[in-house]
Amino acid sequence: MASWVASVREGLARAGDHEPRFIGARDARRCVSLADAVALVRDGVLWEGTGRVAVPEARRLLLRLSLPGGDPGLAAMAKCCVVPELGVAGYRFVGSIGGEDPVRYVHIVSLEQRRLLATIDEHLTYLLRIAALAVVAAAHTVPVARPTVGMVGAGRLARAVLEGLIEAGAVGKIVVASRQPASRDGLVRTLRDRGFEHAYTARDVRDAAAQADFLVTATTASAPILSSGWVKPGATVYGLGAAAELPEDLLVRAERGPVRLVVSNWRECAERADIRRLIAAGRLGNADVDAELWEIIAGTKPAREHAGEIVCLRAPGSVALDVLLGAWVCARQAMLL
Ligand SMILES: NC(=O)c1ccc[n+]([C@@H]2O[C@H](COP(=O)([O-])OP(=O)(O)OC[C@H]3O[C@@H](n4cnc5c(N)ncnc54)[C@H](OP(=O)(O)O)[C@@H]3O)[C@@H](O)[C@H]2O)c1
Structure with a gap:
């Protein structure tokens, strides 16, 4: 069992003794350190990869609406998952206007009690x-x-x-490039x-890419x-x-040189616009993927087979990671009651 599971379960049980709580973004951020988040995310990637988090076949619901007069448009995205080991379901909702996200919540629900434990404003978490996922990705794929x-x-x-x-x-x-x-x-x-002097x-x-071990x-x-x-x-x-x-020649096997394509999770990636377009064009499929990140973390596949290989990692966030972080926040806040 991961080291944090017992204490999160205890906190979630405590949360079940109280009324559902709203936890603001700052309070949520205060009760999780980067080190906590790295451990949770690392385990979350492994749990999702090994089926310990259940995610629906259709991974997200996306709704779009144009405002009168054109842009900015309105969008809403909903996701959910179940984490049996913690006894919770999590529902995540992001509502955006013109790319900004005034609404960004995760709701943690007790499976046993069939009721809401907490709603957490995710704007900082x-x-x-x-x-944390970048730290995990670097630790496992950058030599x-x-x-x-x-x-x-x-x-x-x-x-x-x-x-x-x-x-x-x-x-x-650190070298930074932007528009x-x-x-x-x-x-x-x-x-x-x-205090970081080497930025x-x-x-x-091109200059950033030429220097970077982790781009x-x-x-x-x-x-x-x-x-x-x-x-x-x-x-x-x-x-x-x-x-x-x-660029597509970092992704499509037939077009790429010594590049290994690693994804956080193929099902999640396959729904993202860039990957979805290549799949629809018949240029990319699961067979183009050399490893999922959890396989590298678990040690069942190497990040690279030769020292000079480039690893291209596409790792959009997943509801599992947000819900694990939400469950942690809910549990920690309950222990303060
Ligand atoms: N992976 C995930 O889990 C996840 C989660 C949330 C969002 N996202 C996505 O991550 C992306 C960044 O989000 P954000 O919130 O950081 O956006 P942001 O605050 O608006 O920053 C976007 C940055 O992109 C730079 N940029 C845009 N076009 C560029 C170009 N052609 N060349 C170089 N730089 C360019 C901009 O540079 P200038 O400032 O110089 O114009 C700006 O600094 C978005 O696509 C967002 O949807 C991913």
């Missing part, structure tokens, strides 16, 4: 989950202990991931002001922002953006 991290993008995710890698001691040097100088300069300044702006994406893309770009030929041999490319920011 989802960024922690993303940072250098303190790698040079190339970050393409300088927004919310980029900052959360870089701060997480710094806190985890998993980065030697606008003000964004990347601002991010580098923030990291330096917080620099890259000349461009992370966290942009809103809807077309590829790099070329596979720019990536340093032996590096890991980690695609976080929702759209088609990675």
Whole structure:
């Protein structure tokens, strides 16, 4: 049993003795450290991969609506899963206007009592989950202990991931590329002001890619922002953006060179716009995937077979990770009652 399970179960049982709670974003963030989140996310990836979290066949419900006058549009996304070992179901709901997300909640429900235990505002914990997954991904796919991290993008995710890698001691040097100088300069300044001296702006994406052992893309770009030929041999490319920011020749087996395609979870990835489009065109399928991340964590498959191979990792978040984090927050808050 994972080390945190007993205490989370105890906290969830305590939560069941009280009225359902609303837990605000700051309170939620306060009760989970990066180290906690890394352990939860690592186990969550393993649990999901080995069937210890049940997720519906249709993994998410996506609703879109145009506002009168065109953009910005309205979108809503719902997901759910069951975690039998914790005795909970989790329902996640994100509501966005023009790409912003004023509504971002996870609801934790007791399976035994058939009632809500807590509703958690995820606005800070989802960024922690993303940072923790990046720490786990780096630990298991980057062959250098303190790698040079190339970050393409300088927004919310980029900052959360870089701060997480710094806190985890998993980065030697950072180079940031983005569209606008003000964004990347601002991010580098923030990291330096917080005490990390080895942060620099890259000349461009190519410069960042050439230096990076761990190249992370966290942009809103809807077309590829790099070329596979720019990536340093032996590096890991980690695609976080929702759209088609990675070049197709890092993904499609017939078109790629010495690249291993690793996904967090094929079923989850197969629903993402970039991958879905390639599947529909008959250019990508499950057979193109060399490993799922849980197999590398479990030690059943290697990240790479040869030192010079590039690992391309596509790892969108999953409801399982958000619900495990939510269950942790719910349990911790209940122990304070
Ligand atoms: N994997 C996950 O679990 C997960 C979860 C939530 C969101 N996402 C996705 O992650 C992406 C980033 O989200 P965010 O919240 O960080 O967005 P954000 O705060 O709006 O930041 C987006 C960044 O993308 C950069 N960018 C856009 N086009 C670019 C280009 N062509 N070349 C280089 N940089 C470019 C922008 O650079 P400038 O500032 O210089 O313009 C900006 O810094 C989105 O696609 C989002 O949907 C993923």
